[in-house]
Amino acid sequence: MTIPYSCAYSYGAKWGGTPLLAVATEQGSVHILDTSKRQEWDIDISQRATFHPHANGIFDVKWSPSDTLIATASGDHSTRITSLASSVLSEHKTLHVLRGSSGTVKCIAWDPLKDGTVLCTGGRDGSICVWDLRVSEGRGRDEVETGSIAPVIVIPNAHGAPSKPKGRKGKLAPAAPLRSITSLVYPEGNPYCVVSSGSFDGILRQWDFRLPSESTTTKKTKKVPKGPPKPVCTSSTDPTTYRGTRRMRGITSITVGHGLSAGLLFGLGTDSRVHTYQLPSLEPLSGYAPEGDDSWAYTHVNMQTNSFYIRGAMSPCGRWLASGGTANGRAFLFEVGTTASAGRAMLGGYAHTRVPIAVELHGHMGEVGALDWAQDMLATCADDATVRVWRPDVDVRQRCAEDGEAMRWQWSWAGMD
16 A cells, blocks of 8 residues: 555444544545454455546545545545445546536535535635535536536635735736645534634634625626625634644645534644634633643644644544554544533533543554544544554553553554543
8 A cells, every 4th residue: 555645434333333444645546445353364455446537646535425426635636436336437437527626626525414425625825615416417617628527616715815906007916725624524513504613723614605796786787696695603812822832734635523523623723732612602612821831732742733634533423533643653542521520510611620531542653634434433644654543452552561562563552641
């Protein structure tokens, strides 16, 4: 396997089904791995299936809610929809090619209410695109090639700065650099809306694609067609700046809380912290206390996340948040569910002083970027071209503690702070 850029467990795997893990690589291939627990001597390669939807790196991979389709976002400026039905011949697995982005497609989110028909993507060009797979191929904007699907909604420069006024003598001011869209999620409790993050700062924005911008009327009383949607909600402050004491940092991925952490969003920042936001307001809970005392900002002394390849993932129970890292092959776990429960217990509010538990996972060499959870297991992918699966196993952990030098050749284990 070449270097894995992204991975995702199927929806069934998160609720106790067969733990099928999709791993997308820098060469445009996707491997479907069965990560069921095996005996140490079992190396049966029949537990892997591979297909090649792209000839360029795949930066995100997502299963549809029914686990029948996989969407892949690539550096070739396209998103492809692949069928996993066994009746589909391998050379005909790609069902749809979605084109409309002018740069690398960075992230994908399927609409949970429209299984396998509607999804949105975010790109390095700063745009958010909404796609309806029921739209006929070839329909849409003229520049989209025949045989592909064009977006039904495009929000350009979704996380861009406000437009600058004209310069002297009517000249336009220089355009601000495009700000990439780094993550998209459908929050629980509000499935009609999408929350997005960007590469420039820690501000989140929420979009309702049912609400396009109002049409306007010119001096000649002619209506201008409705434009793209505007955000219905935006974070009022940037938690990465700590009240202006630090420069702004981008968010590499957003994770939705559920179960014990319901009602919260977690944004993994390039400041090597996981920041907490409230739903539906998107107001940050972190970024107000002094850096070392901020119990809503999850971090670790060895944690570095100054790369937009690093992702986060929430456990199915909503208790543990996993984060990758850029340094020394480390991944990290934070007990966000217990922290959230403690916060709610404080007079019904969110203020608390409990220090979150952090677990450091040692095992890879190089940057740990992609990771995801199934029930009772976590998969991590790294630049050393390996995929590791972590499980709670008291017996093996005891053997590792008793004979660490010998066991280190076969196992990796966690350390706790």
